[in-house]
Amino acid sequence: MTASWAQTETREPKQAPTPLLDISDLHVHFPVPSGAFGHQTLRAVDGVSLTVAPGETLGLVGESGSGKSTVARAVARIEPVTSGEIRVAGSTVSGRKFDEKELRRTAQMIFQDPRGSLNPRHTIYQAVREPLDIHRVRAPGERSARVDELLRLVGLNPAMRDRYPGSLSGGQLQRVAIARALAVEPKLLLCDEPVSSLDVSVQAQVVNLLAGLQSEFGVAYLFIAHDLAVVRHLSHRIAVMYLGSVVETAPTSELFSHPRHPYTRALIDAVPDTTPAGARDQIVLKGDIPSPLNVPSGCRFRTRCPWARERCATEAPQLRETDGAGLVACHFAEEIAEGTLAQRTA
Known part of the structure; x- marks a missing residue:
C-alpha cells in the first residue's frame, strides 16, 4: 500500500537566531564487560553536534546501530551523557545538575512503541491527564476539558477517554502518546521512530498529523526514522548518522538532489x-x-x-x-x- 501524504513539496526551513536545541560534541559511551575483570567501551554517540531551530523539523536518519535513538534519549536525559553539551531553550541539560521539571515542560519524547510507553492499567483519560496534574498546566477544574481538547487535536473521539490501551489499535495509541506529550505545551518533541511500527497507511496519517500540529502550534521536532520518504516529507533539514557520528547535514531538497x-x-x-x-x-x-x-x-x-x-x-x-x-x-x-x-x- 502506498502512503498518502497531505503535503508532497519540500518544506522550507524556518530561520531563527537562537537554536531551540543545541547539541555540541556529544559523546555517549557505555562500558561493556570483557573478560573476568576488564571492559570495552561501546561508543554509541561519538562527537555529534546538531541544532534545531524553533518550529523546525530536523530529520535524523541512518541504519540501526548508528546512534540516532541514543541522541534523542540523551537530550531527554534517559541516557547519561559522557561528555559534550546539550542546551534546550537556552538551559544546559547535559550536566549532573539540571532542572528536570523544566526540561520535561520544554521537551517531550514520543517513543517507537506507543503500547510500551503507556501504562496499561490507566485509562486514556488518566494517561493524558497525568502530565497536566504533575506540571500544573491549567486550573484543576479545566483539566478534564483539556483532555478532551487534546484528544480532538490528535484526531480521537473524546468518548474514548474511559478505554484502556489494550483496546486501541497501534495508530490510536500513538495518537494518545502524542496528545500526552502535547499536554504540557512543549516547544520540542523528540520523535524516536514514531511511525515505524505502524501500517503504511497509518504512518501517513500520523506524519500528516505531526505536520499539521507543527503548523498550528510551532512545535519543533527532532524526528528519527529509517524511512527516507517519511523524513523527506516532514523535515526541513536532514542529518545523516553513521556509527555514532554525523556524516552529512543539509536542507532536505539539497540532500536528496x-x-x-x-x-x-x-x-x-x-x-x-x-x-x-x-x-x-x-x-x-x-x-x-x-x-x-x-x-x-x-x-x-x-x-x-x-x-x-x-x-x-x-x-x-x-x-x-x-x-x-x-x-x-x-x-x-x-x-x-x-x-x-x-x-x-x-
Missing part, C-alpha cells in the same frame, strides 16, 4: 524513486555496519565505501562545507560529485 557523502547516496539509492533519473551510478551498500565496540580507524565508513583510499584509513574526516548548502564529512566529496575519482575495483 545532491547528496555529498557516499553513505547518504547509498541510503537514497536504496529507496525507489528517490534517485534523480540518470544523475549518477547507484551505490549498493555491502556488509553490515561495524560494531560500536570496534570502530574503524580514520573514516568510519571506509570499510563499506567504494571510493575509500589510503588516507581514509589514517585520517578521520571532519564535517566541513562543500560547494553545497550543507556540511559533509568526506575527504573526497567534491571529486566524487564531479566523477573524477574512480570507484575501487576490488
Whole structure:
C-alpha cells in the first residue's frame, strides 16, 4: 500500500537566531564487560553536534546501530551523557545538575512503541491527564476539558477517554502518546521512530498529523526514522548518522538532489524513486555496519565505501562545507560529485 501524504513539496526551513536545541560534541559511551575483570567501551554517540531551530523539523536518519535513538534519549536525559553539551531553550541539560521539571515542560519524547510507553492499567483519560496534574498546566477544574481538547487535536473521539490501551489499535495509541506529550505545551518533541511500527497507511496519517500540529502550534521536532520518504516529507533539514557520528547535514531538497557523502547516496539509492533519473551510478551498500565496540580507524565508513583510499584509513574526516548548502564529512566529496575519482575495483 502506498502512503498518502497531505503535503508532497519540500518544506522550507524556518530561520531563527537562537537554536531551540543545541547539541555540541556529544559523546555517549557505555562500558561493556570483557573478560573476568576488564571492559570495552561501546561508543554509541561519538562527537555529534546538531541544532534545531524553533518550529523546525530536523530529520535524523541512518541504519540501526548508528546512534540516532541514543541522541534523542540523551537530550531527554534517559541516557547519561559522557561528555559534550546539550542546551534546550537556552538551559544546559547535559550536566549532573539540571532542572528536570523544566526540561520535561520544554521537551517531550514520543517513543517507537506507543503500547510500551503507556501504562496499561490507566485509562486514556488518566494517561493524558497525568502530565497536566504533575506540571500544573491549567486550573484543576479545566483539566478534564483539556483532555478532551487534546484528544480532538490528535484526531480521537473524546468518548474514548474511559478505554484502556489494550483496546486501541497501534495508530490510536500513538495518537494518545502524542496528545500526552502535547499536554504540557512543549516547544520540542523528540520523535524516536514514531511511525515505524505502524501500517503504511497509518504512518501517513500520523506524519500528516505531526505536520499539521507543527503548523498550528510551532512545535519543533527532532524526528528519527529509517524511512527516507517519511523524513523527506516532514523535515526541513536532514542529518545523516553513521556509527555514532554525523556524516552529512543539509536542507532536505539539497540532500536528496545532491547528496555529498557516499553513505547518504547509498541510503537514497536504496529507496525507489528517490534517485534523480540518470544523475549518477547507484551505490549498493555491502556488509553490515561495524560494531560500536570496534570502530574503524580514520573514516568510519571506509570499510563499506567504494571510493575509500589510503588516507581514509589514517585520517578521520571532519564535517566541513562543500560547494553545497550543507556540511559533509568526506575527504573526497567534491571529486566524487564531479566523477573524477574512480570507484575501487576490488
